[in-house]
Amino acid sequence: MASIIRPTLLRQTALSASTRHAASLTNALSSQPIRSAVMKDSVRIAAFHASSRRNLLPPGPQIIHGSVNDPAPVKPPSPMHGSYHWTFERAVAAGLVPLTMAPFAAGSLNPGMDAILCSLMLVHCHTGFQQIIIDYIPNSRYPKSRKLAHWALNAATVLVGVGLYEFETNDIGVTETIKRVWKA
Numbered sequence: 001m002a003s004i005i006r007p008t009l010l011r012q013t014a015l016s017a018s019t020r021h022a023a024s025l026t027n028a029l030s031s032q033p034i035r036s037a038v039m040k041d042s043v044r045i046a047a048f049h050a051s052s053r054r055n056l057l058p059p060g061p062q063i064i065h066g067s068v069n070d071p072a073p074v075k076p077p078s079p080m081h082g083s084y085h086w087t088f089e090r091a092v093a094a095g096l097v098p099l100t101m102a103p104f105a106a107g108s109l110n111p112g113m114d115a116i117l118c119s120l121m122l123v124h125c126h127t128g129f130q131q132i133i134i135d136y137i138p139n140s141r142y143p144k145s146r147k148l149a150h151w152a153l154n155a156a157t158v159l160v161g162v163g164l165y166e167f168e169t170n171d172i173g174v175t176e177t178i179k180r181v182w183k184a
Contacts, residue, residue: 060141092124103175114173118164126157 099117103110130153137146167173172180 063141089124089127092120092127096120096124104179111168111173114168114175118168118174119161122157122161122164125160126153129153 096117099113099120103113103117130150133146133149133153137149139146164174
């Protein structure tokens with residue numbers, strides 16, 4: 001509520017309230033330092049609330065295509081980018097639950113199960129970050145940034161995939177690492 005009030009009005013209200021509060025404290029305790037402390041605090045609070053709002057990033061380019069009467073562009077329906085994509089994401093997420101618990105419950109260190117767990121985690125993370133890019137970097141405003149973000153995501157996914165492969169084949173593996181960290 002204080003951010004929508006004009007700064008001068010806020011300062012006046014804070015000063016009058018602090019003056020009333022300080023007057024009652026002065027009458028009760030008859031001390032000047034308390035009044036100056038209350039005045040100083042109220043001015044500092046009023047100055048805090050009166051600060052201007054600054055955006056972290058400048059606004060994106062404002063480009064208007066067509067006129068007000070033109071219909072909104074609608075992409076042709078594609079089941080691959082609709083329900084199949086969503087079903088695939090849910091299946092991967094649901095498959096991660098038993099795969100995360102199975103190596104610890106069964107007590108076996110099967111490299112095949114470890115490989116499936118790592119690949120599903122990688123696919124799950126890739127699709128999640130892909131949706132973040134799609135949601136927060138609009139293609140109509142930032143086409144080059146979106147393409148760069150997708151390329152960076154693909155490069156990071158390949159790099160992490162190679163790293164997980166090396167960790168699984170040349171080291172102790174993901175589940176054994178988790179077991180050792182859990183017992184440490």
